[in-house]
Amino acid sequence: MEVTPGFSYFYGKNDMGCFIIVLLVCVGAALIANSRIIRWQRRAANAYFIIAQKATTTEEREWGYRNAYICEHPKAKFFFIYAAADAFSGRKPLTPFVIHLEDGTDVMAIFYDYYIRSHHLLYGSERQQEVTQRVLELKDGENPSSDLYSEALRTLERYLGENWRCGTGPVIIFMPCSGEQANLRRFDSLSRSLKWRYKYNTDIEAVQYTGVRQSKHRSRNRNAIESNSNIVISPKIIGKEVVIIDDVITTGSSLREFASELRTYGVRIKAAVFLAQTAKLPSDKEIHRHIKSAD
Numbered sequence: 001m002e003v004t005p006g007f008s009y010f011y012g013k014n015d016m017g018c019f020i021i022v023l024l025v026c027v028g029a030a031l032i033a034n035s036r037i038i039r040w041q042r043r044a045a046n047a048y049f050i051i052a053q054k055a056t057t058t059e060e061r062e063w064g065y066r067n068a069y070i071c072e073h074p075k076a077k078f079f080f081i082y083a084a085a086d087a088f089s090g091r092k093p094l095t096p097f098v099i100h101l102e103d104g105t106d107v108m109a110i111f112y113d114y115y116i117r118s119h120h121l122l123y124g125s126e127r128q129q130e131v132t133q134r135v136l137e138l139k140d141g142e143n144p145s146s147d148l149y150s151e152a153l154r155t156l157e158r159y160l161g162e163n164w165r166c167g168t169g170p171v172i173i174f175m176p177c178s179g180e181q182a183n184l185r186r187f188d189s190l191s192r193s194l195k196w197r198y199k200y201n202t203d204i205e206a207v208q209y210t211g212v213r214q215s216k217h218r219s220r221n222r223n224a225i226e227s228n229s230n231i232v233i234s235p236k237i238i239g240k241e242v243v244i245i246d247d248v249i250t251t252g253s254s255l256r257e258f259a260s261e262l263r264t265y266g267v268r269i270k271a272a273v274f275l276a277q278t279a280k281l282p283s284d285k286e287i288h289r290h291i292k293s294a295d
Contacts, residue, residue, distance in 0.1 A: 045071035052079065058086075061125065066291060078123040081282060085114050085128075087290050088282045094152060096159045099252050099272065101259050108271045109255075110156050112148045115248050115276035128279070135276050138247050141185035145275055146193035149245065152273050153200065160271075164243070165199040170270040172202040175246035175258060176231045179212035186247070206237045231261070239266040243273060250278040 045068050052064025065080035086092045093113040098106045113131040116124040121132060137143035157164055164170055172194060177183040184204070191204040211230045242262070244255065249272075259269050282290075 041071050045073035045076070049073050049076055049079075052076075052083065058083065058125070066294065069287075070291065077287075078120055081287070082114070082116060082120070082124045082128060082279055084290065085279045088286065089114070089277060089280045091277060093277075094155050096156055099255060101269075102256055103260070103263065105269075107255075107259065107269050108156060108160070109249070109274065110152045110271070111249060111274040111277040112152050113276060114279040116279055117281075120281075124279075131276050135247050138190070138275060139186055141189065144187075144190035144193050146190055146197065148275060149190065149194065149273060150198045150200075152275075153194075153198075153243070156271055156273065164201075167201070169201055170241040170243045171206065171237055172200050172243045172245055173206035173237065174204065175244060175254060176207050176209075179230065180209040183207070183209065187245070190245070203234070203237060206234050206242070207231050208234055233262065233265045233267065237265070237267055239268075241268040241270050243271045244269060245273050247274065248276045248278055249274045 048064050048068035048071060050064075052061050052068060055061040055064055062080070062083040065076050065083045068076035069080045081088065091097050091111070093111060096108050096110050099109045100106055114124070114128045115135050116128050116132045121129055124132065131148070134143060134145045134148065138145055153164065162169075172191075174183065174187040174191065177186055188204055191202040194200040195202045209230055210232060244258065246255065249255065255272055262269060
């Protein structure tokens with residue numbers, strides 16, 4: 001009696017062919033599903049990016065760019081880095097922090113906002129871009145930004161519960177420059193404005209120059225230049241308490257060198273005030289670590 005072969009018969013005879021067919025069906029379904037996931041991911045990335053672009057607060061900007069970066073938006077990385085500058089730098093604008101000096105003492109410090117390197121300026125917030133421009137104008141002697149410095153000074157005063165705008169307050173002095181002319185161009189207008197408009201005790205002549213050295217901010221090897229190599233300290237501030245003002249803090253090495261020089265003259269350093277902190281450019285590992293901690 002002849003038996004008609006069933007499915008099991010053919011499957012047994014053609015098991016490899018059936019397996020391939022099933023595999024192709026599964027792969028096709030996976031590709032279709034994956035293409036849909038990719039489309040939705042791109043839409044989500046664009047939506048998050050637009051939210052960040054229209055954000056009105058730092059928190060909204062950071063949240064939007066972070067999620068756009070997670071969804072692999074091609075332009076989100078550097079926007080996210082500068083939106084989350086506080087986390088990567090470990091400091092916040094207009095928030096006092098401590099700088100540890102080489103002798104084991106600490107100095108209170110503050111900065112107004114972040115400085116963005118010129119090739120990344122587009123990625124910063126409007127405020128970061130403005131402060132970066134202010135830094136460049138200060139270096140060129142075009143804008144002293146005494147309004148921003150005075151706000152940072154007042155913030156430190158409130159934090160310490162003190163009033164520096166009186167005859168007994170600390171002397172405000174300025175970080176050494178490459179030479180006397182560079183010092184006057186950068187800080188003379190700021191010194192006069194802080195003294196006459198904001199009533200602080202400033203001394204532009206607290207640092208005296210013996211010559212000209214290479215400019216740190218124009219050098220690719222800043223650490224090879226000694227900030228104190230062309231200066232002496234004026235007798236007028238020997239043994240006094242001072243607040244040091246500079247344009248930008250990056251590593252803090254210049255402040256530590258200057259502080260060491262001042263201490264040899266018995267000068268007591270009350271605080272340091274900067275217009276900006278150079279925003280840190282983190283590695284991909286640091287970015288992913290921050291995202292993981294924020295989730």
